[in-house]
Amino acid sequence: MLKVNLDSLDLNSLPTGQSSGYFYIDTIDEYFLPFFLLRGEKDGPTALVTAGLHPTEYTSIEAAYDLILNQPAVIRGTLAILPLINWKGFWQRSITYNPADNKNFNRVFPGDLKGSESQVIAQYISEKFTRHANVHLDLHSGNMVERLLPFCIFHKDNPKSSELADVFGLPYKLGTNLNGVTTTAATSYDCAGLIAEGGECGHVDRDHVEALSLGVRRVLSFLGMTSSVVEQQHYECPHEVELRSEIAKTDVLWYPKARTGQTLQKNETVGYTKEFFDKEAQPVLSMSNGVLLYMMDSILVKQGEPLYSLGEFPKI
Numbered sequence: 395m396l397k398v399n400l401d402s403l404d405l406n407s408l409p410t411g412q413s414s415g416y417f418y419i420d421t422i423d424e425y426f427l428p429f430f431l432l433r434g435e436k437d438g439p440t441a442l443v444t445a446g447l448h449p450t451e452y453t454s455i456e457a458a459y460d461l462i463l464n465q466p467a468v469i470r471g472t473l474a475i476l477p478l479i480n481w482k483g484f485w486q487r488s489i490t491y492n493p494a495d496n497k498n499f500n501r502v503f504p505g506d507l508k509g510s511e512s513q514v515i516a517q518y519i520s521e522k523f524t525r526h527a528n529v530h531l532d533l534h535s536g537n538m539v540e541r542l543l544p545f546c547i548f549h550k551d552n553p554k555s556s557e558l559a560d561v562f563g564l565p566y567k568l569g570t571n572l573n574g575v576t577t578t579a580a581t582s583y584d585c586a587g588l589i590a591e592g593g594e595c596g597h598v599d600r601d602h603v604e605a606l607s608l609g610v611r612r613v614l615s616f617l618g619m620t621s622s623v624v625e626q627q628h629y630e631c632p633h634e635v636e637l638r639s640e641i642a643k644t645d646v647l648w649y650p651k652a653r654t655g656q657t658l659q660k661n662e663t664v665g666y667t668k669e670f671f672d673k674e675a676q677p678v679l680s681m682s683n684g685v686l687l688y689m690m691d692s693i694l695v696k697q698g699e700p701l702y703s704l705g706e707f708p709k710i
């Protein structure tokens with residue numbers, strides 16, 4: 395398989411046609427970045443698709459891989475797919491972090507060449523891809539201990555990013571301007587970023603793989619990059635919600651009761667927590683009315699991690 399020094403890539407001067415292989419970075423040992431590049435016959439927008447920032451979010455990695463195997467017919471512009479950013483985490487089956495520096499890739503963008511390994515890789519991706527891209531679609535899923543409903547995250551202050559969430563077509567969308575995430579970094583490069591979440595608990599669920607893959611195809615069609623018009627097949631328009639999360643104040647044992655997708659009333663029991671030798675578990679009550687978008691599905695929830703997240707509907 396082709397191995398290419400990432401320093402040599404110029405996304406703006408690719409020849410027509412496709413290529414795939416692995417990029418490597420001179421200063422980073424044992425790191426490979428699988429890639430697929432496709433340039434259409436005509437000039438047009440550049441779309442970047444990434445997955446595997448979180449290495450056990452297998453549905454999203456599979457969706458990016460599926461797009462490589464069943465590639466969209468791009469006639470205009472450039473499609474770049476990077477299906478596995480957290481290469482070392484994937485092979486070591488690290489749930490969330492890059493084992494090289496214990497960093498969360500989706501908190502280090504746009505990166506820093508003077509930082510640790512994840513920051514350097516993020517900076518390379520930002521400069522070599524995001525800087526030249528019109529859109530950055532970053533695919534995610536529930537990792538091995540997370541349950542979630544499919545939703546998109548857009549950048550709060552970027553209307554183009556919000557519009558992409560409508561086009562992508564998952565049932566919920568929410569805005570953020572959190573530093574370090576790909577949608578915020580994309581906006582700083584005048585690129586519309588979108589995080590799409592589908593699938594849970596590290597399973598590769600075909601329906602969610604197809605929903606993520608279809609979302610990417612819809613965006614490419616919307617940008618005029620493909621000849622086919624991809625119809626919306628799943629949802630008419632996403633519901634916009636505010637995310638409200640209950641964060642564990644200490645390491646706790648967690649016993650969920652409610653299920654993702656359930657509509658909860660304020661003060662309804664979401665689950666129970668206790669410490670190791672406690673006989674009695676304490677109820678965790680819903681902080682508001684809303685739909686249960688996200689839930690930790692692990693008996694251990696560490697300090698600072700969310701027990702659950704609620705999608706709160708806007709107050710009218």
Ligand SMILES: [Zn+2]
Nearest residue numbers: 448451534535
């Ligand atoms: Zn993720």
